Amino acid sequence: MHVPARPRVPFEFHNKDDFPAKLAGWIGHVFYDLLPGHGYEIREEQIFTAFRLADAVCKGKVHFAEAGLGTGKTFAYLLTAIPYARLTGKPVVIACASTALQEQLAGPRGDARTLSRLLGLDLDVRLAKDPRQYICERRVERFAGPLSEGTDQALQDALRRSEASERGERSEMPDVPDRIWKMLAWDESMSCETCSSRGFCKLVRAREYYRRAGDLIVGDHGIFFDDLWTRDDRIADGKLPLLPPYSAVILDEGHKVMLPAAMRAGRQILKEDMESMLSLLEQLQGARMSLVSVTFAMRAAVARFFRLLYNSVCRDERTDRLAVRLSDVLLQAAETLRRALEALLRELQYEQELHIESLTTTQIQAFEARIERAAAALGRFCRNRATDTIVWVSRRDESFWVVPRDLGGLLKKHLFNRKIPVVFSSATLSAGGDFGYFARTLGLQEVSSSSVTSSFEFEKQVLVYLPRLVPAGDREDWFSRALKRLVSLLRLSRGRALVLTNYPSDVRKIRTGLKNYRFPFELLWEDRAERGYLVERFRKEVSSVLVGAGFWEGIDVPGEALSLLVIWRLPFPPPDPLIEARRREAEEQGLDPVTAVDYPEMALRLKQGCGRLIRKRDDRGVIAILEPLRGMPWEHVALEALPPGAGIAASLAPLSRFLNQKTSGAGGGGLPPATGPAER
Ligand code: SF4
Known part of the structure; x- marks a missing residue:
């Protein structure tokens, strides 16, 4: 049998002991010599992150790598992951937050292949998708033979397309409705071990393909935790685990892992x-x-x-x-x-x-x-x-969900005790540079960490507006004042705003409150259309305004279209059972659940929301927080979550100058002001 040659570590080293120093030297060479030679701009924040991460991986640590938008953290972790996989002879697993992100990372134009091309690494990177993304041929067989006349047309189409598909993946037939997909796709009730098609079906072939990855396996959080929680039992039962042995794991968008970790450890009853x-x-x-x-x-x-x-x-x-x-x-x-x-x-x-x-x-x-x-x-x-x-x-x-409470204990047993390097990478892991909250949610006492803000010049690009309004507790009065202030802000920015609320019902209330105003730009409401459609319109219709509670993260609108970010209310966490469990844990540890859980949760979400505004070096904009913040117990925590170095204004006048600087020559000016009741 032909055994493929093991890919070489891309630099010379003598033994494991001098590997860390040689790795650091190579990373420096890549950043300072090779990438600039290909026209890449190097960033100190990126290099710092790469060195700290390399050091932590070589020492087998759990590492939090917090790096703001635009720092290029993907290159930073890939430069360690690839040599480390080659040193150990086992792939490194990179778990992304979604299927789309894993395709982006490992796709033909993604960072992994780009880096491989630039450095001549001949990278072997393979996608490990959630098995629910594949048809189960045993399920499809149920419909074998001539279909009766009354068979659902959508089912007939899906069957034809699944037959013709090369990999049997959902991405090959994205328009198959969910209800039909559930009838054909694999789920936990299908036991592959006892199936006669085992070894031949498309899902099993896909699994076998990614299992042989030489360098990187790029999965999502779901498949990573599916594997993690079942790995020991599967091995004990003589079954193959979902992922092959791996040498390290990088959890991209690491701040999002707890929900998939909980759901994959739990059970759903429908x-x-x-x-x-x-x-x-x-x-x-x-x-x-x-x-x-x-x-x-x-x-x-x-x-x-x-x-x-x-x-x-x-x-x-x-x-x-x-x-x-x-x-x-x-x-x-x-x-x-x-x-x-x-x-x-x-x-x-x-x-x-x-x-x-x-x-x-x-x-x-x-x-x-x-x-x-x-x-x-x-x-x-x-x-x-x-x-x-x-x-x-x-x-x-x-559906009813039952999830084990002690997720920290499970993580310790199944992941941290294995002593392999584990990296959590994200733009939002700390509250004001303190990783304590995130570490506690993972059940960790000590971690290695690095934190760099984005390489943007926030002092020039962002102005924060903190008006003095009546406290939010006086809801009626606050609401009418906040609404008037919102109108003023939208006039100043001539639309081009994202308004983030913390309650979906606020979207309807704001719409009702604004009904007597006429604006020369479109207002897009979260509850009036599908999310993707709204975001696309918001991006294209530069002067439009988008209002919603669900846009705190996951939307990327660079340029003029997002010049004003309005935080209608601070994003304090809801009475979500997962958060409630953290509050209870904090109490059991003698901590105040409000300051130990609610404040850092709010700060992390606020940081994510603020991250929507500046997506590129030439973006500029205003963040207006309408919920009173000054003098509140959470003032310090909230201020720490704002873009570092950004100026703060308490009146509208500086905003006008700031926003007008942005519009001059940028094609966003010239719109008439809004008309409506006068602001008091
Ligand atoms: S091996 Fe598993 S996925 Fe493949 S046909 Fe059988 S049950 Fe379905």
């Missing part, structure tokens, strides 16, 4: 899923009496549990994860449902032994996997009155 399983069982011809009665009992248990659960939900518009009020009656209903699930599981196992052909083996196995997971989650929920779990109801699909 009422709709259970009901469709029961409907199928109820339609079985000639089913045994015991199966009929167990199915009947389970339907009653499902109905009762979900009715009580939905009645126990604490609704809050700011979060998709709705907290649940625990009660004895709810816990009893959960226990009854758990027992009903176990009874059904026994019946299905019996059914399989009897070789009754009314259900296929695939169906039975899929049911069994679902039932086992749901019963385990309910068991965990009922144990110790749910003190070991975090639970919520998803606003999107009304």
Whole structure:
């Protein structure tokens, strides 16, 4: 068999001991000599980050690499990741926050391939996508043979396209509706280990392909945690883990890991899923009496549990994860449902032994996997009155989530104790340079860290406006004053503004408040159209204004179109169960949950929001915070989250000068002022 030659470390070194020094020397050579030779501008912040990160990786540390926008942190971590993978003979895993970002990083024009081309590295980088992004051929086979006349047209199209697709990936058929995709894609109920197509299907081939990566495996947070939480069990069961052995991990957008970590460690129970399983069982011809009665009992248990659960939900518009009020009656209903699930599981196992052909083996196995997971989650929920779990109801699909509370303990056991280098990279990991909050959420006491702000000149590019308004507690008065101030600001900037609210309902209230004003620019409202469409319009229609609660991160609008960022209210965290668990942990550690959790959470989100304004070196703009900040207990924390060095104004006059400097010659001027009630 041909064994491919191991790719070479791109510099000479004698042994492991002199590798760190040689790596640092090579990084310096790349930044100071090679990249400028290719027309790249080097940045001190980027070089500092690269050196600190290289040092931490070589020492096997957990490292927080905070680097502001425009510092080029991707090159900084790639320059260590590639030689380190070659030194150890095991790939480095880079986990991104989304499929789009992983494609961007490892795609033909992404940073990884660009660096490889520039430095002649002959990089072997492979994408590891979430298995839910692939069709499961066993599922597709269910529809084999001529389709009946009434078959859904969308399903017929999707089947044809999945057949013709090269890799069986969702990205090859992005317009297949979610509901159809769920019928064809892999999910946890499909057990690949017992499948006759194992080794031949497109998903398994994709997995085998990325497993052989020489240098880098680029996945997303989801697949990384899926692997992490199941890795030891899979190895113990003689199965291959999802990811091959790796030498280090870099968690890009590291501030976002806790939610996917929690969700992949937890279990989701969907009422709709259970009901469709029961409907199928109820339609079985000639089913045994015991199966009929167990199915009947389970339907009653499902109905009762979900009715009580939905009645126990604490609704809050700011979060998709709705907290649940625990009660004895709810816990009893959960226990009854758990027992009903176990009874059904026994019946299905019996059914399989009897070789009754009314259900296929695939169906039975899929049911069994679902039932086992749901019963385990309910068991965990009922144990110790749910003190070991975090639970919520998803606003999107009304599913019930049960997640282990001690995520820090799990991370320690499965990741940090392995003593491999782990890098969290992001523009927002610290609150005012203090990484304590993020470290605590990960259950870490000590970490190595580096922090550089962006290479932008904020003192020239940003002016912060902090008006003196009445405290936000006096809501009526504050709202009308803030609204008038917003009108003044929009007039000054002639639109070109992003207004960030903390409550979705504020979007509607602001719209109502502005209804008597006429503006010579378009106002785009978050609740009136799809997010991607709105952002695209906001980008293209330079004078437009975008208002929403969901744009604090993930939107990139460089240039004139975003000249004014209005923070309508400070983004204090909602009563989200994950945050609530952190508050409780802080209390248990003797800390004040408000200052130990709420303030740093708010500061991190505010920092992300402010990061929307300056995306390029020639961007300029104003950040206006309408919620009172001066003299408040959180003043210092909030000020630390603002772009460092930015000037602060308390009146509108300097803003006018600042914004007009921006518009001169930039094509954004010439719009008539807004008309409407006079500002007092
Ligand atoms: S191996 Fe897994 S993904 Fe492939 S067809 Fe079988 S169950 Fe589906």
